[in-house]
Amino acid sequence: MNSLSYWAVLFVASVRNIFTHKLKSAVVGLLMCFGTGLVVTGTALLDSMEDSMSKSITSSLAGHLQVYSAEAKDELALFGGMMMGREDIGRIANFEDLERVAEQVENVRAIVPMGIDIASITGGNETDRVADTLRTAVAARDQAQIDLLRLQLSLMADALRSEFEAKQAITADKEALAADLQNLDRLQSDAFWLSLSDDPELAIQFIETKIAPMSSDGLIVYLRYVGTDLDEFTKNFERFEIVKGEAVPAGHRGFLFAEKFYEDHVKHKVARDLDRIHRQVHEEEKTIAEDALLRTKVGQMSRQYRRISFQLRPDDAQNLTSELRTMMPEVRAKDGAEPSLEVLLQAFLEVNDQNLDERYAYFYESIAPKIELYKIKVGDVMTIRAYTRSGYLKAVNTKVYGTFNFRGLERSDLAAAANLMDIVTFRDLYGLMSETRREELEQIREEVGAAEIDRQNAEDTLFGGSGQSLVAAPEDTAGFDEFRGQDLAGIREDLAEAYNQRFDAETVARGVALNAAVVLEDPDRLDETKAALQAAFDRSGQPMKVVDWQTASGIVGQFIIVIRLVLYVAIFIIFLVALVIINNTMVMATMERTTEIGTLRAMGAQRSTVMTMFLFETVVLGLLAGVAGALGGALFVTWLGHVGIPAGNQDTLIFLFGGPRMYPAFGLANLAVGLVSILVVSLVSTLYPARLATRIPPVVAMQAKD
C-alpha cells in the first residue's frame, strides 16, 4: 500500500500547485468563497426566520401542535386558508375526553380548546347611538339632556330630509320615500316628544326601527374569532398581553378585540385616516405635497366631515365652530358668509405637511373626546352574528372586555387576524346547542304547532284532507305600533342576562371544540411528541389528526417553505454557474499541465495518482475558500444580528420576522452545510477535468521540446 509519505507529497504538490497557478486559484477560490458565504448567510437567515416565525405562530395562536378531528373535510388553517375561514375541520365532540388523553402524553404542557369561525358585528349608526343615549336620559329623567338630544335628532332629520327631497326627483319608489318623510315629520312633531313620557321604550324603538335605517352609516365588520378557554389561553401563550381594558374574568363570557383589528376596523373612520396619514408622513417619510396617493387620501378624509358633525352634540358643535373659526379665519362659505361647521370641518381635514402635526394633536385633544372614537367601546355589549354550519343566522350578545396584542407582533395584520372569545359563547354562536337551548326550541315548536313530518307520510300530511293549516296566517301588523303591548324592557333584560351568565371550568371542558392547541414543555422534541400524541389518540379510539404549527397555520406556514424553495433554487443556479466556471478553469489548467502530468505518468504514476492530485487540489482550495466564505457569511450574519433587519411596514415580514426587526444568528449547522455543499460542488466540477488529466498519455512527456 502507499505510504503516508506518498499522500503527503501528493498533498504538498497539490497545495503548491494552488499557489503556483494563482489566476486559476483566484477565480475558482472566489467563486467557492462567494458560494459558501451565500449558503451560510442564506440558510442562517432562513433558519432565523423560521425560528422567528415559529415563535410568532406558536406563541400567538397555534401552540406547537394542533389537534382536530380526523373526519375533517378541509385542512386546518389558523391564519386563513383557501376557504377564507370557513374550512370544515369537523369537530371534537367532547373536549374533556381529548384533554384526558393528551395530559397523559409526556412533554405536553397544556391543551387549549379552540373554535375558529367568522362572524359579523353590526353596531348601530349615529341615530341608534342617540336613541340609546336618549333611553338613558329618559330613565334618569334628565330633561336638559333630552332637549339636547331632541335638537340633535331634529338636525339629523333636517339633513336627511334635504337629501330625500333631492332624491324624490329621481327615485322610482316614491311611496317608500314618502313614508320615510312622514316618519321624519313625526320625529320632529311635538306629539312624538310628548309620547316619550308615556311609553318611552315605544318611542325609542320607533327611532331605532324607523329612523335609524334611513342613514346608512352603520357599522358592519366581519371578523375572525377564536373561541377558547381564555384563562388557559392567557396562561400558555406567552406573547399575549392586554392593551386596552382588562382580561375577561375567569368564568365570564366575553370578547377581546385584537388591538390592530380594533384600530383598523372599529375606530372612527376619520381618526383612522388621520392616523394612517400621520404614520406615513412620520414613519415612511412621505410628504403630502409629493405623494399623490397620500394627497388622495387627504381628499377622501376631508369629505368624511359628516362623520364628525353628526356625532357632535349641539353645544359641542357650537363650541367647535367658534374654535375652528378662530383657528382658520381665512375659511369662508361659498357666498363669503361666516362658514358653517361642515365647511370648517372639511377645511380642517384638508391637512398639509405644515399643519398635520398641529391638527392631529388638536383632533385628539379637542374633537376626539366629543365624538365616538370607537364604534364599540371597551365595556360595551355588542351583538355578534354568524351563520351556523346548517345555514341559520345566529346572534349572541357579548361584552367587550378589552383589546390584546401578541408582543412583538403589534403591527402584523396576520397576528391580529383573530379576535378572542370565550368558548361557551362560541358554542352558542356556532350553533352548538346547549341543553337549555334545546328545551327552548322544543317549546317554540309546540307553540307554533310545527310537527315533525317523516318522509313516507309527507304527501298525506301536507296535502291530505285533514284541512289543518300548518302555518298560521300572519296578522297584519304595520307601523311602529307593532311592538305595542309587548314587554320590551323585559326582553332587553333577558338579552342582558345571557352575556352576564357565568360558567365553571367544567362547562368549558365538557363540550364541543373544533380544534385544540397543544403547548409543549420542550419545543425541540416536537416531532417525537407529535407522534406520541397521535399514537395516544389512535389508541383511545378518538380519531384525531395531530399536525405541527407549520402545517396548522395554513398558507402562512407555507411561506417559509416557498422562501426556502426560492433560496435553494437560487443557490442551485449559482452553483450550476460556479460549476461550469470552475470546470472550464480547471480544464484550461489541465491543458497547461499536460507535460507535467505526462511526465508523472511516464515515470510510473498510475491514473489514480493523477486523479488524487487533482482532487486534493480542489478539496484544499475548496476548504480554504469555503472556510473564508463561511467566516465571511458568519460575520455578515453576526453584523445583521447586531443591527437587525427591518421588516418595514410589510405585514408578512413582521410576522415572518416575529416582530418589527429580525436579529438573525447563525448556527454550526449553517457553516457545515455551507462547507459541505461547496466541497461537493467543487469535487463535482473537478471530476471532468481530473478525468481529462488521467487520459493524458505518458508519451506527451517525450514530445515536450521546451
Add this chain to the structure above:
Amino acid sequence: MAPIVRIENVVKEYPLGNLVVRALQGVDLSIDRGEFTTIAGPSGSGKTTLLNLIGCVDVPTSGVVEIDGDSTSKLHDKELTRLRLHKIGFIFQSFNLVSVLDLFQNVEFPLLLQGGLTKKERELRVRDMVDKVGLTPQLRQRPNELSGGQRQRVAIARALVTKPKLVLADEPTANLDSVTGLAIIELMREMNAKESTTFIFSTHDPKVMEHASRIVHIVDGRIHSDERTDFLSSPLAETGGRAEAQAAP
C-alpha cells in the same frame, strides 16, 4: 540471459489527417543488459518513436516489443505503468521536473510511487543518488533555482534512484551547451558503469554519439546501421563489453 530489449519486426503508424504516417517500418533490434546505446538519426527518422516503444509509453501497431521478457502489446495501461515504474527510468530533453517540488522531493517521487521503503531507506537512497550527481548542496532547492545542467542531473538522479534495469534518455543534451552536455553524457556513462544499468539515448549530436558503445542509426523508419564503437577499448568499456559478450550469439 535474455536481452533487456527485444524488438521484432515492429511497425508503428500514426494517423495524420487522412494519411497514415509510417514512423517505423519493420524494425528488429536487440539490446543487452549493461549496454550504453545511442539511437541516432535525423529529425523525423523515427528515433523518438522507437524510444517511446522501448519506454512503454506507446505500443507498436504490429510486431513485438519485449522489455525484460514482457511483451508490451499484451499489457494494459495499468501494467505498462507498473512496468515503467519498476524497470525503466526516464531522462527527458526538457528535464520535466515537477516544478512545485524541490530537488529532494523530485528524486524521491518515483520511490514514493513504488512504495515499500521506509522513510529512512528512501532518504538514504535519495541522498546517495543526489551525491552521485553532485548536487547535495542544492538538495532543498526548487527546479527553477537550478541551471539547465543541474536540472538534467536531477533528472538523472530521479531516473536512477529506483535502480531500474533500463534508462531511456531522449536527446538529453539537446537543451544544454556542449560542455554541459558532454558532462551529462559522462555522468550517464559513469552510472552505466557503476550501476550496470542499461542506457539507451537518442541524439543527433556526433560528439555525444562518440561516447556510446553502440550506435544504432535510423533512417526513414528503418535501421540503417548498427555499429559498436572504439569506446569498447576505453577503460569504462569493460562492463559494457561484458554485456556485449553475453548478447553475442
